[in-house]
Amino acid sequence: MYRPEPDRDSRQWWERLAGGEFAVQECDACATVRFPPRAFCPACRTEAWRWRAVEPEGTVESWIVNHQPFMPGFQVPYVVVMVRPATVPGCLVYGGWRGERPPEPGERVRAVRIRVDEELSLVDWIPAETSERADIHPFDRKSSH
């Protein structure tokens, strides 16, 4: 598996994820939300911002089924989905697919937290209607303001 290397823009985001929170940045000046973490708001070009925990939901825009191991640690075939988050519609995120069937075009999905260890969690996706399963963990829905 590839372990992400947080940088000075992203470290807090990864720390919040490891703590069970799915957060994006919200601009103090114009309230535009953005991902991935960056110092400047691309809408009003100011720096002040705060974290905002959001509902980790979205819709499936596309997916691929990988039939060769592009890196060690992945068993083929494996599915990667491209999701448009409901709360950050100008952005796309990618993650593993944990549904028990293939994704469907435009379907509503929610994020699940994959806890790798104390310091690292990742984000995979399942159909929104999936009932509780022993092997998947929802994100905390608490606010972080």
Next chain:
Amino acid sequence: MTNVAKRLLEFRDRTAIAGVGYTPFTRNSGVSTLTLACRAVLAALEDAGLTPDDVDGLATHRVGDSAPPTLVGPALGLADLSWHLDQFGGGSVSHAVVGQAALAVAAGMAETVVCYRAINARSEFRMGGTGRGVPASPEVQYQAPYGFFAPPQQYAMYARAHMLKYGTKAEHFGQLAVTQRANAAKNPRALMRTPITLEDYLASRWIAEPFRLLDCCLETDGACAVVVTTRERARDLRRPPVSISAAAWGGGTSHLSGAAADPTVTAAAALAPRLYAQAGLGPGDIDVAELYDCFTYSVIVQLEDYGFCAKGEGGPYVASGATSPAGELPVNTHGGFLSEGYVHGMNHIAEAVSQLRGEAGDRQARGAEVALSTAQPGYILPATSALILRRA
């Protein structure tokens, strides 16, 4: 008309490509990228009827995988280059390198610039990550942990988005692969010359659905170079000159994490109007197109974004036969990256020059006077580049 536009009109057809050169395309060159670069530069100069002593500029692009002008210059005994460019970037900047050389020549910074791309993309530095690990980019941390980072995966993701939105079919991708292989069969330089059928395409193994093996370009060792000089000087040289009518780069926002409005639109959609305005031409004036084909789908989306058909109609446009040698817009007459070889864009420019000179042999497009050649359309770096060339 703005002042900027007037200045651009002065740039139109001021410069020309006077020579092209290649090394053989192989799976293992057995030599360094420095050696490949020197061989291609010398071949392009020979083609133009020039010598290394005529060269006062060198330009390339690379992603940490090749020899820069500061190595190639001294290796060829070029003591004092008055201009050089070592552009960071992959296929999206391939055509910007030639555009910037044309700017340098038009401005008088240099008179004879050789642009080259030299790669051992099979035996040393494989773009897909195999054997070199994950590229260093802040975007990677949000994707690679999910086993998602290689170009065939990224393009497959956008290809499916296009299929879902517009009904683009595997058979459309397949027809491109089949036609380009047939073109390569007429190209002695091409690595893959055995014809394939649509059935062969559909039976080829999955790489990352919706992409099969035959959706993906080759990985190639080789180099290609072109000589850029003034049009006046090119007229006095050995070969028929091909003028640079327009050169543009830029055009987009990232399709990786963040800022992607529509994954079925590339940077080319924003760039194309600037490119055509600079040349004073439109899509209907293009006789032959050498379009960046890292994957079959990239051709389909560019046919739309460069205005040859409506958005979403790229698949049916290919199915109509329009892009075949007998069609209204022959595309990738050399076989492209899919079948000739992958030299990251420079071989598309060189093929356009051969077509406009009327020297493409069995694969010559009829009446080729104006050509479009394009770079990676901006899905991976948020920019692309392109040239319009014409018989001078």
